[in-house]
Amino acid sequence: MVAPTRTEQKMVTGKINNLDVTVPAGTTILDAARMAGIEVPNLCYQPLMRAWGSCRICTVQILGKRGGLIESCATPLGEGMEVLTHSPEVMESRQFILQMYLIDHALDCPTCDKSGECYLQDNTYLHNVNANPYRRPKFNQSYVHFSELIDYKWDRCIMCNRCTRVCDEMIGVTAIESEFRSLEATIAPAYGEDLTETNCTHCGMCIAVCPVGALTDRHFGHHPWELDATETICGFCDVGCTLNVEANRGLVRRTTHLWERGVNHGYTCEFGRWGYEQVQHQDRLSYPVVRD
Ligand code: SF4
Ligand code: SF4
Ligand code: SF4
Ligand code: FES
Incomplete structure (x- = not known):
């Protein structure tokens, strides 16, 4: 009898910040770094979605004759490759990219729902971008109401396309899309329709x-740092998605997503996202009642 054979997975070993890292062939430098406990900043990267490579914040330096600066989220770690994630060249490149983003960015952090958990805010701080030689007047755009649940603010959007990709790749409905190019580029409901006329499932994904405050939850109006979080399991169906329920003053204010955790890897449907409103609905019975 011939014993069943198992396909051996090819492994590669490279050096990231002088640390030997061995990963399955094809693993991106960004994922390999994460496996080794090294965080590489990112804006358009999202676990389980295909690499996009648009924001360039994940730039790292590959050493050697054929090396240079490259996006780590879209480049596989090669055998013998030597990578630096925070060299002076890398930091200078990221600072320049951030300055470019900030030229037209609203920078209305005091009234932005994302303040305190915004990737652009965090990276601006972490890369010490405290001045910007590139300036021009701001565009000052208002919120566009995509639906009763979702707002979009163009002058906070960094066009990373995480939103359109999650809608397309994970939810499978393509209810929103990116339109136009360059300074005209924007996110909008697909085919020029109202979002309510698309296949939108209202999942809120x-x-x-969204790594910034460009897409926001119209039912949420709190500071993230005022909320206490509890990891739990959604009770709306038998899938048992892991949720992060955030509350203050005795009321649930929102549920957020623990990426790469639970059976759902952080992704949920509309019940996981907004079902908490039923939990504290005024008509919900909170004690037994007796029929007349
Ligand atoms: S998206 Fe981020 S950087 Fe922009 S206004 Fe909001 S908190 Fe500030
Ligand atoms: S709520 Fe869900 S289905 Fe609707 S646009 Fe957003 S990701 Fe797509
Ligand atoms: S709305 Fe958010 S997720 Fe979508 S492209 Fe703009 S910044 Fe990215
Ligand atoms: S995270 Fe790599 S290019 Fe955006």
């Missing part, structure tokens, strides 16, 4: 993956 576009808001969840």
